[in-house]
Every structure is written in C-alpha cells, then in structure tokens.
Amino acid sequence: MxxxxxxxxxxxxxxxxxxxxxxxxxxxxxxxxxxxxxxxxxxxxxxxxxxxxxxxxxxxxxxxxxxxxxxxxxxxxxxxxxxxxxxxxxxxxxxxxDFTAVAHSLPALDNSQVVQLGEGTALPSGNIAVFGPGTGLGVEHLTKTSTGWMTLDGEGGHTDFAPVDETDVVIWRYLQKTQGRASAEEVMSGRGIMNIYHALADDQGIQATLSSPAQVTEQALAQSCDICEATLTQFCRIMGSFAGNLALNLATTGGIFIGGGIANRFADFIQRSDFRARFEAKGRMKHYVKDIPTYLIAEPxxxxxxxxxxxxxxxxxxx
CATH class of the missing domain: 3.30.420.40 (ATPase, nucleotide binding domain)
Incomplete structure (x- = not known):
C-alpha cells in the first residue's frame, strides 16, 4: 500500500x-x-x-x-x-x-496544544507570526486568502538584533566585537543563550565556565548561578521585543506563536518573565499590540x- x-x-x-x-x-x-x-x-x-x-x-x-x-x-x-x-x-x-511547516500547523492547534503568555484575544482570520529559537532561529508569517492560509516565507532570524535596554547593549557590543555583526539568531538560539551568557560574564569580569545552553538553563532554573539567571531573564526579554516587532510588521491579530526546541524547556520561567511586558513596550504603538495574543506551542x-x-x-x- x-x-x-x-x-x-x-x-x-x-x-x-x-x-x-x-x-x-x-x-x-x-x-x-x-x-x-x-x-x-x-x-x-x-x-x-x-x-x-x-x-x-x-x-x-x-x-x-x-x-x-x-x-x-x-x-x-x-x-x-x-x-x-x-x-x-x-x-x-x-x-x-521548516517554519513554513510550522506555520501550516498553527490553524489546526487547539487550546490544549498551546500555552497563552499574557493577555490578548486572537481574531479568527487575522495574520499570524511564528518564531522558534532552536539550533537557529526560524521565522514565518501566515495570512488568510480567498483560497485558504498562505505562508509568507523569509529569513527573519537573520535580521539585525535591536538593543532595547542597557543589558541588550552589553550583549550587542559583545557580538559586534566577537563576530562583527549582531543578528537576531545570535541571541535567540542555543548558541544565542551562550552568547548572552558569555557577554554578561565578560561584562562583570566573571569567568564563564559553562559550555552548553542546557547547563546555563539548568542552573538558571535551579537559581544556582546569578549569571545564568540573568542570561535566561534577558533571553525572554529579547524574545518579547522580537515578538512585538513581528506583530508590528504584519498586524498579526491572529497571534504570535513561539515554537522551536528551546522555549518549551522553561515555559513557567517565560510566564514569570518580562516577555509580555517587552512585547507591549512599543511606545506610542503599545495600543496596537496590547490586544494581540502571544502563545507558546506545547505540541511537540x-x-x-x-x-x-x-x-x-x-x-x-x-x-
């Protein structure tokens, strides 16, 4: 057969x-x-x-x-x-x-397969965006057409990393110094976690002894390492700002989704973090994004x- x-x-x-x-x-x-x-x-x-x-x-x-x-x-x-x-x-x-595939899954996911982060209500036919920190950073948009859902392909993970606060600036300077360019993927991926960790350790004059994002995440969640906690905290803030930018780019009233292989490992941490606050921190455009929902994809x-x-x-x- x-x-x-x-x-x-x-x-x-x-x-x-x-x-x-x-x-x-x-x-x-x-x-x-x-x-x-x-x-x-x-x-x-x-x-x-x-x-x-x-x-x-x-x-x-x-x-x-x-x-x-x-x-x-x-x-x-x-x-x-x-x-x-x-x-x-x-x-x-x-x-x-891969994120064309992820996007095609979104209309079929129900409430048991996602975790909402913060407030907001999706419009059934509104544009959707999804991004996913993993080995790299995937980004995709989805829009409703007369013949059904259509993906809008791109390489949004390789756009420039835009610092928002002083800690972001420390990370941006570290990447400029070590890599010559600071892209979104270099702060929102497995190696992005390590880049943030090394940048914060370097800024504080502390020896960076950990060698994997799993180690950094584990110690952050166990609250056994201040630099690791600061790393994961900033990782969530950066994701929030990036998600807000995606919402502004294409009026994603259908919601912003987070996929990938990393964020699900610390879903509770993201819920308690400044992710949603940074998502909405768009100055005069806060009103534009505040009702847009954000979700973590829980369906593996x-x-x-x-x-x-x-x-x-x-x-x-x-x-």
Whole structure:
C-alpha cells in the first residue's frame, strides 16, 4: 500500500513520521551527524519501517528553499530535490522551509496544544507570526486568502538584533566585537543563550565556565548561578521585543506563536518573565499590540503536523 511520510530537519536532529488520515504516527528521531547525507537518514527510516512502501513525502528543513539545490544553514547537508526524489523512488516530494511547516500547523492547534503568555484575544482570520529559537532561529508569517492560509516565507532570524535596554547593549557590543555583526539568531538560539551568557560574564569580569545552553538553563532554573539567571531573564526579554516587532510588521491579530526546541524547556520561567511586558513596550504603538495574543506551542509534533498538512493540501491540489 502506498504511504506518505514527512520529515522535520533541523541543524541537530531529523524527525520522521508516517502520515495517517488523522495526523502522524511512527515518529522517529535521528541525529543528523550520524548520516553523511539526507537521503541516508530518510532511507534508515524507510528500512526501519520496511512493511510500508513510501511513495510521497514532504521535508521541512531549516534553511532557505529557493530552487532545486538545497544547502542547510546550520549543517553540512546539500542536496538536489530532483535527485533526492529519484534516490528515494518517490512519485511526489515537496521540500519546504521548516517554519513554513510550522506555520501550516498553527490553524489546526487547539487550546490544549498551546500555552497563552499574557493577555490578548486572537481574531479568527487575522495574520499570524511564528518564531522558534532552536539550533537557529526560524521565522514565518501566515495570512488568510480567498483560497485558504498562505505562508509568507523569509529569513527573519537573520535580521539585525535591536538593543532595547542597557543589558541588550552589553550583549550587542559583545557580538559586534566577537563576530562583527549582531543578528537576531545570535541571541535567540542555543548558541544565542551562550552568547548572552558569555557577554554578561565578560561584562562583570566573571569567568564563564559553562559550555552548553542546557547547563546555563539548568542552573538558571535551579537559581544556582546569578549569571545564568540573568542570561535566561534577558533571553525572554529579547524574545518579547522580537515578538512585538513581528506583530508590528504584519498586524498579526491572529497571534504570535513561539515554537522551536528551546522555549518549551522553561515555559513557567517565560510566564514569570518580562516577555509580555517587552512585547507591549512599543511606545506610542503599545495600543496596537496590547490586544494581540502571544502563545507558546506545547505540541511537540507541530512541525511534522504542519508538513503533513502541507503535503495533503498540495497533493490534493495537483490531482
């Protein structure tokens, strides 16, 4: 029997699943570093589920998808879409940006799959934005058209980091000094947490001894390290300001959503943080954003669900 599959490819992990009439199942996660190329990772999934004959698929990937040749931003995989379809013996293959997939999942999420941060009420047909700190920083907008929801692709994670308070300025100066440019991704990602941590430690003349964002987050939540707490506090503030900018960019009265692999690890911390205060801190435009809701996506499989929605929509449209 012909089967459909979806893949959610990040800089660290690739997650794959089989598409069913009600969603996705048989979800597996592999480390990207364990495979020399994308086709080998997907073939490993096919081999693991050899009872199924996969003939159609959608790959959501963390990089721009502008033509046949796809090169990942935060990993070494480079491939041709046409060659990959032939290698995997598929009748149909769609390759989309990972946040295009995330965006397609949003209209289908219910209250049990999101956590609201602060006040605000979504308008049913209002524009939506989603961003997700992970290995990198994905950003996507979604708008309602006469034929349904349509994503507006871009690379918003690589826009300039705009300092708002004095601590932001410390971080901006550190990035300018060490990297030559301060982008949003360099403060809102795994390495962004480390950049903030090193910047604050450097500013206070303290030795930075931790080596991973997980360590920084763990010590911040345990309240065992002042610099780590300050790092996570500023991370949440920066996310709030960035979310507010997205709201201003496209009048996102349908809400702003946070996805990615990081924020869910400290959802309670975000709720208690200045995230929402910084979201609304837009001066004369505070009235413009104050009623726009902000959400944390709690559904772990939203990327796969979005890829499945995209696949089903586009296969139907081509029939």
């Amino acid at each position: 012909s089967e459909k599959f979806v893949a959610d490819v990040g800089g660290t992990n690739i997650r794959l699943a089989r598409v069913t009439s009600t969603g996705v199942t048989d979800i597996k996660k592999y480390l990207c570093l364990n495979f020399a190329s994308l086709d080998l990772a997907i073939q490993a999934y096919f081999d693991e589920y050899s009872d199924y004959q996969f003939t159609q698929g959608c790959i959501a990937i963390a990089c721009p998808v502008l033509g046949d040749q796809v090169a990942m931003t935060n990993h070494s995989w480079v491939f041709s879409q046409q060659a990959l379809q032939k290698q995997l013996r598929l009748s149909a293959l769609f390759v989309i940006n 499989d939203h990327g796969l669900l979005g890829a499945a929605a995209y696949l089903n929509q586009h296969i139907t449209s081509e029939l």
